Amino acid sequence: MPYNALKIFLLSLFIVYFFAGFYVSKTIRGEKYLIFPAFLFTQVPPQIGTEYTVRILEYGGKELDHPILFPDAYKLYFDNSIALPHYNSVIRRIGMNIWQGQSGEIGQYIEALERSFLSKPVVYEIVRVKFDTIEYWRTGKTIEEKSIATFNTEDAGL
Amino acid sequence: MIKHTTQNQKNYLTRFEFILQGIARLISKSFPFRNISKIMRENYAFEKARTIVPFFYYFMVIVALYRILDLSNIVNEGQRIFAPRWPIFWADYLHYLTVIDIVHVFFILATLTGAFFYRHRAGRFIVFLGILEYHALRNSFGVTYHNWDIWVWIALLFIFLPDAWGSAHKSPRERKRFLLIFWGAQAFVLLMYSMSGMWKIIAAVGQYLNGEASAVSFDAFSLHISTQLNILPETMTSMLGPLIINYPLLGWLPLIAIIYLQSFSFFIAFRPSLHSIWALGLILFHVGAYLTIGAEFFQHIPFLLFLFLDSPFRDPRASWRQTIADLPIFGWILGYLPKRNITNAV
Amino acid sequence: MSLSHSLLEKLIVLFLVSYFVVGVYAHFYIINQEEVYLLYSWDLYTKVPPRIQTEFAILIHEFEGKRLENPIIFERARGVLYSSLTEYRHATYNKTNIQNIVRLLAPSILQDKTREIERLRMELEKTFLSHPVVYEVVEVTFNPIERWKNGRFININRLGIFTSQVF
Amino acid sequence: MNRIRAVSKLISGRLGLGDLDGFVQEDKAYERAKSIVPFFYYFLLFIALLQLLQLRHLAEPLIFAPRWPIFWADYMSFHAATTVILVFFAFSALTGAYFCRNRFGRIIAFLGFLQFHALQASFGGPNHQWDLWLWVALILIFLPDIWEKTKQSSREGKKFLIVFWGAQAFLLLTYSMSGIGKLLHAALQYFQGEAHLFMFNSAAFHVYSWLNAMQATSLLGQLIMEHPLLGWFPFMFILYVQVFAFLVAFRPSLHRVWALALVLFHMGTYFGMNAEFFYQVPLLFIFLFASPFHEPGTSWRKMISDLPLVSCLLRRLHSKHVTVT
Numbered sequence A: 001m002p003y004n005a006l007k008i009f010l011l012s013l014f015i016v017y018f019f020a021g022f023y024v025s026k027t028i029r030g031e032k033y034l035i036f037p038a039f040l041f042t043q044v045p046p047q048i049g050t051e052y053t054v055r056i057l058e059y060g061g062k063e064l065d066h067p068i069l070f071p072d073a074y075k076l077y078f079d080n081s082i083a084l085p086h087y088n089s090v091i092r093r094i095g096m097n098i099w100q101g102q103s104g105e106i107g108q109y110i111e112a113l114e115r116s117f118l119s120k121p122v123v124y125e126i127v128r129v130k131f132d133t134i135e136y137w138r139t140g141k142t143i144e145e146k147s148i149a150t151f152n153t154e155d156a157g158l
Numbered sequence B: 001m002i003k004h005t006t007q008n009q010k011n012y013l014t015r016f017e018f019i020l021q022g023i024a025r026l027i028s029k030s031f032p033f034r035n036i037s038k039i040m041r042e043n044y045a046f047e048k049a050r051t052i053v054p055f056f057y058y059f060m061v062i063v064a065l066y067r068i069l070d071l072s073n074i075v076n077e078g079q080r081i082f083a084p085r086w087p088i089f090w091a092d093y094l095h096y097l098t099v100i101d102i103v104h105v106f107f108i109l110a111t112l113t114g115a116f117f118y119r120h121r122a123g124r125f126i127v128f129l130g131i132l133e134y135h136a137l138r139n140s141f142g143v144t145y146h147n148w149d150i151w152v153w154i155a156l157l158f159i160f161l162p163d164a165w166g167s168a169h170k171s172p173r174e175r176k177r178f179l180l181i182f183w184g185a186q187a188f189v190l191l192m193y194s195m196s197g198m199w200k201i202i203a204a205v206g207q208y209l210n211g212e213a214s215a216v217s218f219d220a221f222s223l224h225i226s227t228q229l230n231i232l233p234e235t236m237t238s239m240l241g242p243l244i245i246n247y248p249l250l251g252w253l254p255l256i257a258i259i260y261l262q263s264f265s266f267f268i269a270f271r272p273s274l275h276s277i278w279a280l281g282l283i284l285f286h287v288g289a290y291l292t293i294g295a296e297f298f299q300h301i302p303f304l305l306f307l308f309l310d311s312p313f314r315d316p317r318a319s320w321r322q323t324i325a326d327l328p329i330f331g332w333i334l335g336y337l338p339k340r341n342i343t344n345a346v
Numbered sequence C: 001m002s003l004s005h006s007l008l009e010k011l012i013v014l015f016l017v018s019y020f021v022v023g024v025y026a027h028f029y030i031i032n033q034e035e036v037y038l039l040y041s042w043d044l045y046t047k048v049p050p051r052i053q054t055e056f057a058i059l060i061h062e063f064e065g066k067r068l069e070n071p072i073i074f075e076r077a078r079g080v081l082y083s084s085l086t087e088y089r090h091a092t093y094n095k096t097n098i099q100n101i102v103r104l105l106a107p108s109i110l111q112d113k114t115r116e117i118e119r120l121r122m123e124l125e126k127t128f129l130s131h132p133v134v135y136e137v138v139e140v141t142f143n144p145i146e147r148w149k150n151g152r153f154i155n156i157n158r159l160g161i162f163t164s165q166v167f
Numbered sequence D: 001m002n003r004i005r006a007v008s009k010l011i012s013g014r015l016g017l018g019d020l021d022g023f024v025q026e027d028k029a030y031e032r033a034k035s036i037v038p039f040f041y042y043f044l045l046f047i048a049l050l051q052l053l054q055l056r057h058l059a060e061p062l063i064f065a066p067r068w069p070i071f072w073a074d075y076m077s078f079h080a081a082t083t084v085i086l087v088f089f090a091f092s093a094l095t096g097a098y099f100c101r102n103r104f105g106r107i108i109a110f111l112g113f114l115q116f117h118a119l120q121a122s123f124g125g126p127n128h129q130w131d132l133w134l135w136v137a138l139i140l141i142f143l144p145d146i147w148e149k150t151k152q153s154s155r156e157g158k159k160f161l162i163v164f165w166g167a168q169a170f171l172l173l174t175y176s177m178s179g180i181g182k183l184l185h186a187a188l189q190y191f192q193g194e195a196h197l198f199m200f201n202s203a204a205f206h207v208y209s210w211l212n213a214m215q216a217t218s219l220l221g222q223l224i225m226e227h228p229l230l231g232w233f234p235f236m237f238i239l240y241v242q243v244f245a246f247l248v249a250f251r252p253s254l255h256r257v258w259a260l261a262l263v264l265f266h267m268g269t270y271f272g273m274n275a276e277f278f279y280q281v282p283l284l285f286i287f288l289f290a291s292p293f294h295e296p297g298t299s300w301r302k303m304i305s306d307l308p309l310v311s312c313l314l315r316r317l318h319s320k321h322v323t324v325t
Helices: A003-028 A070-077 A084-099 A103-115 A133-139 B002-030 B033-039 B043-069 B071-077 B086-093 B096-117 B121-138 B146-159 B172-209 B220-231 B241-246 B249-263 B272-292 B298-309 B320-326 B330-345 C005-029 C085-093 C095-110 C114-125 C144-150 D002-015 D017-023 D027-057 D068-075 D078-098 D103-120 D131-141 D154-191 D202-214 D221-226 D228-243 D252-273 D278-289 D300-306 D310-324
Strands: A048-059 A062-069 A122-132 A144-152 C053-063 C066-073 C133-142 C155-163
Touching (some): A003 D154, A048 A070, A048 A084, A048 A133, A048 D202, A070 A084, A084 A122, A084 A144, A103 A144, B033 B272, B043 B096, B043 B146, B043 B172, B043 B298, B043 D278, B086 B121, B096 B121, B096 D252, B121 B146, B146 B172, B172 B249, B172 B298, B172 C005, B220 B241, B220 B249, B220 C144, B241 B249, B241 C144, B249 B272, B272 B320, B272 D078, B320 B330, C053 C095, C053 C155, C095 C133, C095 C155, D017 D154, D027 D154, D027 D278, D068 D078, D131 D154, D154 D252, D154 D278, D202 D252, D221 D252, D228 D252, D252 D278, D300 D310
Antiparallel strands (some): C053 C066
């Protein structure tokens, strides 16, 4: 390739990548493989944040006196040879999909989550947690914990 | 009578001198320093060395950054067994966690300084201090941990690089001094491998004479691997280990090759044509050791890459013939062959 | 500071030679004591391990009241001694310590040093996750290749059997 | 047509494309660039070897859904596929390090990295950690193979340098994208009346929501909570550095400074919010810190007058001055 062609090639690569990056970020929340979403840490997070988590109600067939949220349950009930961030992203996906009414898409995530329970059967809820960002970090206090779905590992069909 | 004694003494002296000369000749032949001192006059070698050195300092920043990710592990190592080495003597006067923070942050800042000011001796000195402190911290938990030794030593050597960076002073004298320090770093790295190889040979001779399993036995490598894997927990194994345990012969030649590579490493310091091949061989050795025995010494690899793969002393015009002739043992054998041919022809 | 070329040359050679000499010295004289900080002789994997090896080990006989059909050697005790993989890793991460304890415990059993035995047992049993564990300190003789392939030992010399307790 | 030409002339004038043609001609820069490229492959090899250490304890992931470059992984177990990929990555990087002066070697290194990159993105979500390395490896394939000959025709040298520059510019482009994204969102959020970038506690919000999400703590987290402004000023500084990063590609005098600022930025995000992006750092060093276009003796005055915004201001002042006289 002659010099000028190379130059134009590179510059056009940049332009395409630039717009692709923004397009991807805008449409599908940075899900596209190979294209870097430009919007990493771009949006100032709202003061009232939302997260999704798992709450264990029954474990190993026994009903728990106090239902346990995922962060505390991780060490007890889950295969913790798998790193925490893996769980977080799977749980977030399940929660977001249910919240947006796209429960059809969560099959493989639910399956993966249930495979990681150390003992079954388990009854658990997907919980949407609302919190004040700074308060939550400081004290762990939440504003609202709302169960959006309940699953039982014994139920067929998932 | 008197004359006689002096004659005797003289004979004795000449004989002694003769032996000394022989030894000197042998040393200078095995370690032909002139090979490299010749190249030290070349400008291209100097230019190349000068582009390599900064990357050592850049790499240090990255090492420092990644070390800080390891911080929690260090904290967990425990205050209980914390026994500061002399470079962090001041740790006695501070809180344990403060010491750890200080050492890590200083390590990062020192290497950043070095990346920006590697041209100044003071900058290089600060880097040395940074890594010395970090290394001392790592070694303050009861066990000695030698993986990072080489970083300390090379950082120390590089302090002595003459400040010959600007285009203004590049007198042959400065060039030579710069390259000499650079060569010193190379020779030091190779020396470590040679020492390792030397012990293996010594042990092999001893074990062979005792009738034990030795490095030349066919199952030597599989004995190494199985002994190592027996110590490891069940879940941890190595990729190629089981294969070699099951087919011991597969491991025989590699082990011999490793001993050859390691033992003759120091010779290679004087044979620039072999620098890049030796680096490749030693990298393969490290990878192989990891895949079989599970022993990991990857901290040495940056030096093999930086200092040798594109060695400043390698003559870009060197031929394959030269390279092969420089090989220890094989080259010597080849060196005799043509001579004999010539004498035959005559 | 401006050293002349030839002086620098000598200094470098001196450095290399002294590192070598100190390394050799360290190899022969300080090998079994604590290693020297910053100096190393690089004697890694120097000797080919012998075909017949002996070492002190721990066999697990009984765990949480369950008697095991075939006693398991400590290294293979995952899922018996340690319920989760992480705990197991955590314990084996400090494995060298455990081995060091066993290395000290066995001789003190042989020499009948009651006090020392108590102390070392405490150290060891601290790492167990649940109690009681019935374990035996043994001296095993084995061929490393055979042992790795099918866990076979040539000889097991039993030193003493213990039941762990919470200290 | 004329209008298009005028626009493109304006853009190239603003960006400094003319300068680009100038500085890629320098013989010295070419010599330097030639000695820098191998280090990209050396670092790549080191990364590959560190990744190889994963083989020690491979844990089955929650989800394994191979991306297209590793389509073949569907036909084997996770362990087998990972082993093959990591070992191939190591050996391809070794090939790249040894034969980086040969396009074929660079292609193999790229392929190895592509496999590794695909593996990282195959656990159910995208993973953009190693994106830059992948793209840079791709760009470097285009380097013309003119290594051994000592004196090159300036045309070949120019081609070499433009590709090298392409890698630099790409690196900077991604930072610019991130910066511009921040600005766009700031505008959006401002008009929607939400918390936005220019509020004094915006940095603190970032820190906490990230620390919450990761369930982590950081060295400076507490400090930023007590004094949000301490987080805000560096944040604004970083915004400036990021937004104008791409422009800096055209201003060699600033390459080193920008590299340093970006390295500090990565350190800052780690100490502030425990978000670690250190895998970018080697690229910053190789391509910008060691930039072949940077003249060692560049004066501070020159650097300051080259600063984005500042240079614009100076130019305006200067032109006014000229019209007055």
